[in-house]
Amino acid sequence: MRSLALALLVLALAGCGGSSDGGGGDTASGKELFSSAGCGACHTLSAAGTGGSAGPDLDETDVGSAADVEQIVRQGGREMPSFAGRLTDDEIAEVAAFVAGTAGGGTAAGRPRPPT
Secondary structure, three states: OHHHHHHHHHHHHHOOOOOOOOOOOOHHHHHHHHHHOOHHHOOEEHHHOEEOOOOOOHHHOOOOOHHHHHHHHHHOEOOEOOOOOOOOHHHHHHHHHHHHHHHHHOHHHOOOOOOO
């Protein structure tokens, strides 16, 4: 289930064009990228002020760590293509840090992550 959620996240980033969350990215820049690249067209993420419904609701999805999100964005999965050629390494790290820090009740959203 977690793999599917991460794969759907990457799919949404195909149409998508702070503080560090361990993945080396800047969450403030990641929020800007998430919004300006159109990720919200597919995803609900209250921290970004988006309400898309084609991809998973990131407010309700535990996406794992920034490194987990980065891996899916770089490699793709199932229906989700790789974005290694569409986003720079820095952009991937920034979006991943933002998403990992705010999705699924991440600590940046003021809620503790559920135990894994």
